[in-house]
Amino acid sequence: MLEQVIVQQLRRIVGIQNFRDDRESLVVHSYDGTPMLQSLPDGVIYPESTQQVSDIMKVLAAHRIPVVSRGSGSNLCGGTVPIQGGVVMVMHRMNTILEVDQENLTATVQPGIITAEFISHIESIGLFYPPDPSSMRISTIGGNIAECSGGLRGLKYGTTKDYVIGLEAVLANGDIMRTGGKLMKDVAGYDLTKLLVGSEGTLAIITEATLKLIPPPKSKKTMLAMYKDLYGAARTVSRIIESKIIPATLEFMDNPTIRVVDDFAKLGLPRDMEAILLIEQDGDSEAVERDMERIQEICKLEMADLVEIAESREEAEKLLTARRSAFTALARLRPTTILEDATVPRSKIAEMVLRINEIARKYNVMIATFGHAGDGNLHPTAATDARNLDEVHRVEQAFEEIFEAAIELGGTITGEHGVGMVKAPYLEWKIGKPGIAMMRGIKHAFDPHNLLNPGKIFAKETRKRVVITRG
């Protein structure tokens, strides 16, 4: 509970309606897309301008009250669970596209805009903003920036960080800072723009972003290849890249995923396949044709059992169904779905998938893996039941080993979902003690009183996984 004087100060800034501390509001801001986490805030606030954010921060800083910035709460790392209480700041009302600059090919937006709405507006004027997380129909651009989200087009076009060129952000003391701009080059001091990208709401509150746009590709082609040999699929991926072809999409599903998808979508997929690759290329139509032919040759060379190229957009949609159903099919299998994003160098994909399958067997849990093969970003997904504490414990042990395996293979504990609470205990495994010390130093410089999304990224203890039951 916040003191009444503080509540009054906050309400004076945003209006009575836009600060809430009734029980309903607190309960529905106690969670995000992460399974099994829940913690109630003390209040929820809905600012509508940078100035309001700044004024709010001044009040909160004066009283040392934590603040958790929140887009749509779709993150998978506990990023918006207010683990230390305080105020949840919902950015949805700041959802305007402030400008699309066709001369400089940039867009300036407020952070609360829904990613898909932004993308469809940009496409309607003939331009292209590539970062397309699967959650884009619900996620906000602010959330994408704070998590540095990636998507299916990441291999060729990069992720959110490659498109953020300027930011306006409110600092912990309420100061308003501007970084970067409509500039393709800018080396004026440290790159604070990139530092804020992926900072998970722990360094500042982003209130405006300038994003880079590019011209859209002229054509696109889709193809599906199936393999009885996992290594064949993995070698295909490496060979494509070796041949200096960068496909727009290079997605992967393993055998457990294929089975689950086939049960769910009744697509008649061959259940004895060890891997399916979904490959898309875009660009000028001649180049696309040439690349696709070459990719097809490579698939055959690597003993793909079946290669299908879509001749029309409808056929392409059909080929895409299998990959698109992967998450849905897994989500329906059991009540609780835990989606991780361990990432390895792409040359190590086959090895990583085999390790995951082995680990799942060892702990007797159901884990299926799909993901972005092109950039080594895998989604080992566990289907379990939060109420079965024994099984959940085994799932946690399995994931711990999976993280270990990823790091051993030169990879990372998270490729795009962020550290948040869930992976905080493992961060040190990846970046070591000096890395942690440096990051803590940065955090302290930005937020000396630890008010911005406290309890995230940095764990009290390394390794033991934090789980709060009931949720």
Added chain:
Amino acid sequence: MANANQPTFPSKPNVKLSNPTAQKLHLKLDYDQLTNCMRCGFCLPACPTFRETGLEQESPRGRIALMKAVVDGIMEPDQPFQDQMSHCLGCRACEPACPADVKYGQLIEQARDAIEEHAEHSIPVNGLRKVLLKEMFPHQGRMKWLGRSLAFYQKSGLRKVAKGTGMMRLFPKHLREMEQILPSATGKGVVERMGTVYPAKGEAIARVALFRGCIMDVLFADTNVNTVKLLSEAGFEVVIPDEQVCCGALHAHSGELDSAKALARTNLSVFKEAGVDYIVSNAGGCGALLVEYDHLLHEDNEYHSLAKWFAPRVMDISKLLIDHGRLPAFADSSASTEDPITITYQDSCHLRNVMKSASAPRQLMRQVANVQFVEMKEADRCCGSAGIYNVTQPKMAGEILEHKMEHANRTDARYLLSSNPGCLLQMKLGVAKHGDSSRMEVMHIVDFLYERLLETK
């Protein structure tokens, strides 16, 4: 794999709840479904109340979290909680959007059922609810009486008297507005006009039973008649069992599950008796409950197998025509290929989200010659009618309707079609309040098609 192991853990939390409503919710809510929600938020953009308010508690994810919090003992089911449960339109647009297949419709019905047992409604709402749900809808005879009385009121000049004397001002504004757009009622339903059996034209493809619907048969009896004739044209023999009763949808959605079940049992016996291949509905709201009779009665040992026979045989008229009918040719004689008339369509939420019939009506409309079908933006979003929602939650319903009409007006359609009485009434209200009734006419898709049948009638 671990799911081969038998679960040895409690499926519901073991908490002591002192509040009686909380206990009821603990008892009635399906905790598996509550757990199935993984809070991904994919349902948020589909939800009209979330889009209208931008508040998480007005979203499916938020409502599920609230229900779960009560069962978990984190929160009391206080008045704001109960209000939140009634804010939901029950349109179920959240279900097709959900990757985890959470049965939201069942959860909200269970929640309302639990709340209803302890509910204290305001006196006017309570009166209206009770009269409608308990005394009127379950009794087709009384519905006919209502139809006759309403018809008398509308035709006799009493309506004018009522308006002239200002009597109508005694009713809240939204009810007065509703009264004005009500179509002419009748006490003569489809059976009185056509008998209980109507032959197929040509060789019969199948024998089907018409579910006439209690509101349909009083306010849209002509549509019922046209439905039967259209079915006959398309090669179906139609029976209309006169003993059929209200589907129970309004009861189920308002937390009166026991009444809904009783009505379902009667209908099951009646339609089994009729010996038909399909049961046809021309009202999305009714059809959606009929296809879920198997779920509604899943704990009823006696009737569950009958319900399992029944549910898959329920079909919306559009889908039956497209999938199995001999489609006659349709054309608009007032227009031409060069100068077609424009039509648009508002989905009935339950037809789309529960009966999964979104494409059949569109295919039909595209077959009419000299007619251009224009898709209106967000046609798949609820219009705010939602059963008796526009009576119980007028403010939210009004805001949703206003947005809906902005999109409808932009199509500049001559006809705005729909497939459910509630939607038709709401859209009529919309055109009257935010549109131009001299330029846009609201019509049931069946009436539109029947009037444009090319050959004999």
